[in-house]
Amino acid sequence: MATLPTYLYTQKDPDAGTGLFASEAIPPGVEILRVDRPLVSVLDTPHLKDTCSECCLWLPENGYGGDSQSKRLRACQGCMITKYCCKECQTKSWKRTHKYECKIFAKLYPHVLPNTVRIVMQLLLRRKAITLPDPEWRAFLDLQSHVEEFRSSQVTNEDGLTTWHTIELMSQAASSYSGSKEPVSFTQTLTARILINTHTLTTSTLDPLGLCLSPYSALLNHSCTPNTAIIFSGSTLTLRSLAAIPAKSELSISYVDTTNPSLTRQSELRSRYFFNCTCSACSAGITNGLPDPRPDHNFDAIKGRAVAIQAAASTLPPDREAALLKRALSFLSRYPPHRQPNPSIFHTAFLNAIGTQSWAIALSYALKAYFFIDPLHYQLSWHPVRVVRKWVLLRLVTQIIGLVSAGDGRIKWLENFGINWQIVAMGFFQELSDGARLSHGSNSPFAAEVKAFGEGAGMGRDKVERILLEEEWAKLRKVADDQRETLREEGNED
Numbered sequence: 001m002a003t004l005p006t007y008l009y010t011q012k013d014p015d016a017g018t019g020l021f022a023s024e025a026i027p028p029g030v031e032i033l034r035v036d037r038p039l040v041s042v043l044d045t046p047h048l049k050d051t052c053s054e055c056c057l058w059l060p061e062n063g064y065g066g067d068s069q070s071k072r073l074r075a076c077q078g079c080m081i082t083k084y085c086c087k088e089c090q091t092k093s094w095k096r097t098h099k100y101e102c103k104i105f106a107k108l109y110p111h112v113l114p115n116t117v118r119i120v121m122q123l124l125l126r127r128k129a130i131t132l133p134d135p136e137w138r139a140f141l142d143l144q145s146h147v148e149e150f151r152s153s154q155v156t157n158e159d160g161l162t163t164w165h166t167i168e169l170m171s172q173a174a175s176s177y178s179g180s181k182e183p184v185s186f187t188q189t190l191t192a193r194i195l196i197n198t199h200t201l202t203t204s205t206l207d208p209l210g211l212c213l214s215p216y217s218a219l220l221n222h223s224c225t226p227n228t229a230i231i232f233s234g235s236t237l238t239l240r241s242l243a244a245i246p247a248k249s250e251l252s253i254s255y256v257d258t259t260n261p262s263l264t265r266q267s268e269l270r271s272r273y274f275f276n277c278t279c280s281a282c283s284a285g286i287t288n289g290l291p292d293p294r295p296d297h298n299f300d301a302i303k304g305r306a307v308a309i310q311a312a313a314s315t316l317p318p319d320r321e322a323a324l325l326k327r328a329l330s331f332l333s334r335y336p337p338h339r340q341p342n343p344s345i346f347h348t349a350f351l352n353a354i355g356t357q358s359w360a361i362a363l364s365y366a367l368k369a370y371f372f373i374d375p376l377h378y379q380l381s382w383h384p385v386r387v388v389r390k391w392v393l394l395r396l397v398t399q400i401i402g403l404v405s406a407g408d409g410r411i412k413w414l415e416n417f418g419i420n421w422q423i424v425a426m427g428f429f430q431e432l433s434d435g436a437r438l439s440h441g442s443n444s445p446f447a448a449e450v451k452a453f454g455e456g457a458g459m460g461r462d463k464v465e466r467i468l469l470e471e472e473w474a475k476l477r478k479v480a481d482d483q484r485e486t487l488r489e490e491g492n493e494d
């Protein structure tokens with residue numbers, strides 16, 4: 001994409017710099033911008049092993065949550081680092097980028113440079129080879145870098161290095177490995193600009209895969225109540241509306257997790273992006289439409305303990321991790337499930353249960369988010385986060401249907417609830433197919449995958465009557481509640 005679509009324009013603001021605006025009214029749930037391939041993108045180091053470096057097809061080892069095609073990834077025989085799902089992807093990647101970096105990666109094998117160094121290096125190498133499209137490169141250079149703010153920032157990472165020291169090290173590495181002759185200060189500013197302007201590259205189910213930079217979508221300023229969201233489909237970035245956007249309005253995305261209270265969001269925005277958020281939610285002390293909780297020392301102490309347990313748990317084998325996460329949740333059980341860090345710990349516990357194939361437990365955590373967390377954090381029923389979580393729920397329920405018919409003992413606890421799993425699956429499928437059209441687009445591969453999955457399982461034929469769904473939904477609520485009671489009891493005992 002060499003330029004912006006005609007219905008988008010840029011406008012400068014003395015505080016926020018350049019932003020992206022719509023000249024026409026935009027309805028909710030439509031595509032606003034499409035970037036077939038961002039200017040540069042890299043995979044996070046662990047994903048170099050399980051994701052195609054060209055089209056971003058993700059094939060995780062456990063198969064859960066990844067792309068379902070029966071493809072295999074093959075490593076580049078030159079560096080043994082990047083992997084591809086087919087010859088065509090390998091050739092495309094080679095021509096655009098990999099021929100410049102393959103020998104560098106090979107020399108370092110089995111070590112891999114951090115993703116930020118690799119993305120800066122990609123820009124330097126392609127600039128040296130004069131293969132960067134000029135309009136995009138110039139648009140990139142116009143973006144804010146905050147290099148002076150980075151230089152004076154006292155923020156440190158877990159190794160105690162200031163952000164500026166880290167930028168110096170990353171620039172030095174990118175410069176020397178790429179053989180760039182650019183002045184040191186140019187590469188440092190380039191690195192700072194990358195840190196400010198990259199998006200997290202994700203799967204269409206919002207699992208993070210890496211980093212990417214498109215100078216057009218980088219123009220989007222932040223709001224804690226954003227009117228758009230970025231959705232990836234493979235390596236294609238699309239910007240979609242989350243609300244009706246009046247003509248001549250600014251488009252916004254959220255740079256941070258909007259489920260955190262306003263003080264947490266503001267402090268993150270100040271330290272990572274160097275601005276004070278004055279959006280309506282921050283000004284009114286609101287988090288996703290709900291007033292921020294009042295300051296509470298007891299909560300702060302319990303939260304500190306729970307977060308420390310969560311961090312310690314992440315280093316342990318899955319069974320011990322699960323026990324510790326349950327303990328962390330039990331400390332927090334007298335606070336609402338939607339109050340952070342509850343949602344974050346529930347999600348980690350859900351992933352742990354999936355990893356250990358504890359399907360009934362995974363279902364109870366997923367239902368907790370479905371009933372008690374997501375509707376409060378994302379009031380839009382087709383918000384991408386809610387749609388993606390419904391997709392996970394649908395697949396989990398399908399798994400449970402298989403286990404029920406096989407008489408598998410791992411889901412015995414669920415038998416107490418007398419649930420008609422077929423109706424539940426059809427209900428989730430209905431909600432999901434309506435939502436995916438708006439969140440991802442009716443022509444998106446995600447919507448197509450959902451449709452094929454549902455139809456393949458015979459769910460697409462009839463609509464289930466509302467009354468039948470309500471009966472089953474009441475039972476599902478009990479599954480989510482039952483676990484909440486258990487956690488509360490454990491919390492009180494402590």
Ligand SMILES: C[S@@+](CC[C@H](N)C(=O)[O-])C[C@H]1O[C@@H](n2cnc3c(N)ncnc32)[C@H](O)[C@@H]1O
Pocket residue numbers: 015016017018019142143144146196197218219220221222223273274275276277278
């Ligand atoms: C990804 S860039 C967005 C494009 C940027 N406005 C520019 O002119 O290059 C992020 C930077 O934009 C500015 N910014 C974004 N959202 C803002 C907001 N809501 N209020 C003030 N500044 C904002 C901050 O300087 C931030 O570091």
